[in-house]
Amino acid sequence: MASLTKARIAAYRAHTFRLQPSKRLKDKDQAVSFVQERGFIYFWPIKDILLPSLWAAVAGDRPVADAHDDPGHVTWGWKDSLLGARRWYYAKVLRQRATIISLDTAPFFYALSENYGSPEEDYLIQYEQGRMTQEARAVYEALLSQGLLDTVALRRAARLTNRESEARFNRALIALQADFKILPVGVTDAGAWHYAFAYDLVNRHFPELVEQARFIQDRQARRQLALLYFRSVGAARIGDLTRLFGWARPQAERAVDELVTSGDLRRGLAIENQPGEWIAVPDLL
Helix, strand or coil, X not given: CEEECHHHHHHHHHHHCCCCHHHCCCXXXXXXXXXXXXXXXXXXXXXXXXXXXXXXXXXXXXXXXXXXXXXXXXXXXXXXXXXXXXXXXXXXXXXXXXXEECCCCHHHHHHCCCCCCCXXXXXXHHHHCCCCCHHHHHHHHHHHHHCCEEHHHHHHHCCCCCHHHHHHHHHHHHHXXXXXXXXXXXXXXXXXXXXXXXXXXXXXXXXXXXXXXXXXXXXHHHHHHHHHHHHHXXXXXXXXXXXXXXXXXXXXXXXXXXXXXXXXXXXXEEECCEEEEXXXXXXXX
């Protein structure tokens, strides 16, 4: 079994994650280019999930700062100013956490969602089959009928304004984002904090996305997303892939095997003092 070294993997990730001071992002245009380069990243680093993040590419490999005036928090302004600008796709997607996806990569995610080309009907099928909550249906239908709404107005339109429904409303927002049905498209002055997202339907904000994803098969989508993931992290295990994307293990195995066949990945590798089989991009070998 061929071996990888931790030092080689760390050096690879320092490059792809933009951790070196000379490679860090300086403005939002560079941030957009970084997302295009990687395909998808997290907004914040997520514990126990290996993936590039906007924070680390700006602030370096350190915890997210509590202090509001930390220079790394320039990422907030970039993110907010680009909501609705159609320069990238931002929503709570991977593991229902804030994810930034390039416009070229978004169709592959959409192809794996439970959207089949008829946004006015697909959600009803999910609801009738018990795969969508009553709250998620209410939120979706409010946006479907009334158009773009800020969070405060959306709660009111969905009739989820009482205190007991707050958690269910928030879960509905996240579930609908993770399934590529809604997304934040701006920041408004609404609410007690004078800061609230405005939401819209994905197919209304990105009408081209439905058509772009129409002919992408599930296997093709998983293969492309797995390739982008491994090109970012260099080396990982099947379990890392399933944990990030929520795929069944046979689906992840098939995507990896196809990438091994095409020469894009190598498997059957080992790392000293690390359990299991590792899979890596050829550049690490």
